[in-house]
Amino acid sequence: MGSKERIQRQKEDTRKGILDAALQIVRQEGWNALSMRKIADAIEYTAPIIYEYFPNKDGLLIELTRQGYTMLGKKIKKAQDSETEPAKQLEAMWMAYWEFAFNSKEMYQLMYGVDMVCCELKKSLPEAEYTTKLFSDAIEKLITKEPRPEDIICLKYYTFWSVIHGLISINLTQKGTNEEINQQILRGAIQAIIRTIND
Amino acid sequence: MGSKERIQRQKEDTRKGILDAALQIVRQEGWNALSMRKIADAIEYTAPIIYEYFPNKDGLLIELTRQGYTMLGKKIKKAQDSETEPAKQLEAMWMAYWEFAFNSKEMYQLMYGVDMVCCELKKSLPEAEYTTKLFSDAIEKLITKEPRPEDIICLKYYTFWSVIHGLISINLTQKGTNEEINQQILRGAIQAIIRTIND
């Protein structure tokens, strides 16, 4: 009897259902409104069931974080593939990062701890490193000096990240920011950093 | 009988005691550990007493936020006064901002929503605008073109803020960041923005 597989599939469905329900609640009512009981309600179970799929709430959030990094990684890869010239590639990639932050605002908050209490010990998720690697490689391509020094890549990467993450954070917490200024800062900073990458 | 004043003074003392206790708890155990009952314990009262001084927990946090902005404003003013040359002034001010974030990590988290759930509707605190004005004025002094365009001041201010706040946020959430790289990015960015302020 192949009911083992069917049950396995059902289990994976409810696991996915839990994550989806959580995300939907957060999107509709914000992170403060997310509770185990509310998730259980949404999937038409009672709260303890969730503990059969995740060790605890933090575990659930870590799984969501992982999904977020995977999504982000795909978006950035896609942006890279949309251009051929290295400088244009890098710009497109950071613009994709920017867009992800606003299209998936709640995910970004979870992943980068903007305006939320987030789970402990989510450092060094392998899914997060993929994005870092994409950016590092793109920066490396723009360095002319040989051998390309690792510390310059790192420095430039963190510089990019700081500006863009800072601008995103400010926009996500403070409201009433100007979209035109955002674009000016974003594009201006990206081009400025690219321009000075070989100094 | 002047006991009215004495009672008034006592009330202000316990009010201050509540805020101090809250801050101490947060510094020792983090934002997650802060509860009304724990504050009450610290000041040797019971929880409902706090509601005679603050409308609710959010109100208490808003008051702490206000204190934070006042402290930050003072630090930045002091940094400004420590230099005479405008460019040096501006650099010193942002360095003071940077130092405040790490010396008063918990305050900074509260004020700018880094890695915490913060109170609603804390936008547009007058105490926060003082800092903004200090920076804006300092930037204005560096613009040579007349009349100095308001939108350039704004653009430069947000550019500064984005890099520095971004770098701080990354450091406060992700651990294991390199202090040397921080300083390079920080000083590099400040000087780069100052240098291009008249382009």
Place this chain on the structure above:
DNA sequence: TACATTTGCTTAACGGTGTTAGATTATTTT
């Protein structure tokens, strides 16, 4: 088929949270 075992799920509970209402005690006013 009858019994035993496992599985899926729920109810009930524990200790915690912010917050409010009511009772109680202490202080001041008359």
Place this chain on the structure above:
DNA sequence: AAAATAATCTAACACCGTTAAGCAAATGTA
């Protein structure tokens, strides 16, 4: 001393994350 007011506490409500116990249906075994 009695009445009125202020200061403070106890108890409760509804919620939270989490765990243990129990029930009922499905499954395995004789």
